[in-house]
Amino acid sequence: MRTAERRFALAGALVLYLAFVAYQSLAGGWAKACTAPLLDGGWSGSDALANLVAYVPAGLLAGAFAASYRTGSVRVVMWLAIVVFSLSMELAQACLGGRVSSWIDWATNSAGATLGFSALPLMGALMRRLPGRDGRSGGTAVAVTLAAWLVVGAWLAASTVPWRFTLDIGTVRANLAFLRLAPSFDAWAVARHAFAWMAVAAAIRALVSRRLRASVALVATFAVAIGLQALLEWHALSWSELAGAALGASVSLALLVPAADDRLARIAPALALLSVLAYELAPGHPFWAISGRFSWWPLVGRGNLLAALDFTLYFCWFAFVLVLALRWTSARARTAAVAGSLAVVVLLALEFAQRSIPGRTPDTSPALIVALAFVVAWLLTDRSGERATTRVRSRSHRPVVRSARRS
Numbered sequence: 001m002r003t004a005e006r007r008f009a010l011a012g013a014l015v016l017y018l019a020f021v022a023y024q025s026l027a028g029g030w031a032k033a034c035t036a037p038l039l040d041g042g043w044s045g046s047d048a049l050a051n052l053v054a055y056v057p058a059g060l061l062a063g064a065f066a067a068s069y070r071t072g073s074v075r076v077v078m079w080l081a082i083v084v085f086s087l088s089m090e091l092a093q094a095c096l097g098g099r100v101s102s103w104i105d106w107a108t109n110s111a112g113a114t115l116g117f118s119a120l121p122l123m124g125a126l127m128r129r130l131p132g133r134d135g136r137s138g139g140t141a142v143a144v145t146l147a148a149w150l151v152v153g154a155w156l157a158a159s160t161v162p163w164r165f166t167l168d169i170g171t172v173r174a175n176l177a178f179l180r181l182a183p184s185f186d187a188w189a190v191a192r193h194a195f196a197w198m199a200v201a202a203a204i205r206a207l208v209s210r211r212l213r214a215s216v217a218l219v220a221t222f223a224v225a226i227g228l229q230a231l232l233e234w235h236a237l238s239w240s241e242l243a244g245a246a247l248g249a250s251v252s253l254a255l256l257v258p259a260a261d262d263r264l265a266r267i268a269p270a271l272a273l274l275s276v277l278a279y280e281l282a283p284g285h286p287f288w289a290i291s292g293r294f295s296w297w298p299l300v301g302r303g304n305l306l307a308a309l310d311f312t313l314y315f316c317w318f319a320f321v322l323v324l325a326l327r328w329t330s331a332r333a334r335t336a337a338v339a340g341s342l343a344v345v346v347l348l349a350l351e352f353a354q355r356s357i358p359g360r361t362p363d364t365s366p367a368l369i370v371a372l373a374f375v376v377a378w379l380l381t382d383r384s385g386e387r388a389t390t391r392v393r394s395r396s397h398r399p400v401v402r403s404a405r406r407s
Helices: 003-026 045-067 072-093 103-129 142-159 169-175 187-207 211-230 239-256 262-280 305-328 333-356 365-380 384-406
Strands: none
Touching (some): 142 365, 187 239, 187 262
8 A cells, every 4th residue: 555545544544533532522412601621620430441542543543644754743743633632522522511521531532642642653663573483583474463463452452341440359259249140141142252252362373373372372361351350340241251251262272273374364254253243133122222223323322432432342353353364364455445345234234134133223333333443453554655665765775885885
């Protein structure tokens, strides 16, 4: 992908994501007399985490866009643009009922943007120092590694929503109280977690070359996910999730982890799709229903930022698995476009299918999230523009070196 095309695509993705953030920030409010902005200092751990996490992708996109330029001023401008955008949302909330203009929200938004802005260069610097499959520094395929980390990171983040942890013994015991009850399983939930963990195992196998280390990494990831959920202030664990995670990890240890080749790369998106099918086609509850007709207007979280992030992370994870498979097999941009478009069509079909499922509300949100996340992940893992720039720079220096040697 050419540098100009990459910049245009990144800018478009950033604008779309900021539009999503604006919707989540302003939806549900109503016009009222403006009050003094940024004065509210009330602290809420859930809100702070949600506000921080929500701006990490914005910072990541802005950082990737700025990285296509070689001047430091562009990076400063892009970072300031995200911070000013957050400020504008807080100023607008001062004139809306049902919304609060808070300096804490602005601070956590800015912190999330800074974290995302610095994540890509830090990850690139780290990977250049890590040994690759050939044992030499920098030998790991950058595109595959970035995509794999996106898959693993998104799944851990989605598993531990709402990210409020505690060491209170009573809370931990309450989270694990279901173990004392008779086991009850929801087949849809078991399938969703089992197939998702198999896809995560494939991503770990892309990161770790040796079989034993890949197995240890999978077990460690499983333990981290379950352990963090036990420490949540929200009761997230259940027999269904525990059984699905254990089943997925066990099958992965037996079948998937030992096979690190193109076949595993092709299996991974199928596993992720099966997980999405189990989520999309599972029956809902009648009182959740809003309407039975398809909505072309996205209904992501309906103004609830934390619910929107939880919902979004899952479908972003699905898109990241697709990108990982394509990068792993060195697919061309045309093949990637076809795969991404097909995924969007499948998600739209599943949403239409929800019209006949009690308690489910079909809309465009999953398809739009997958499309945007796929484009973003493909752009973030594309290093062709940077390699081309590096080659041009190296060539421009060669005549000078040769001239010096002649003299």
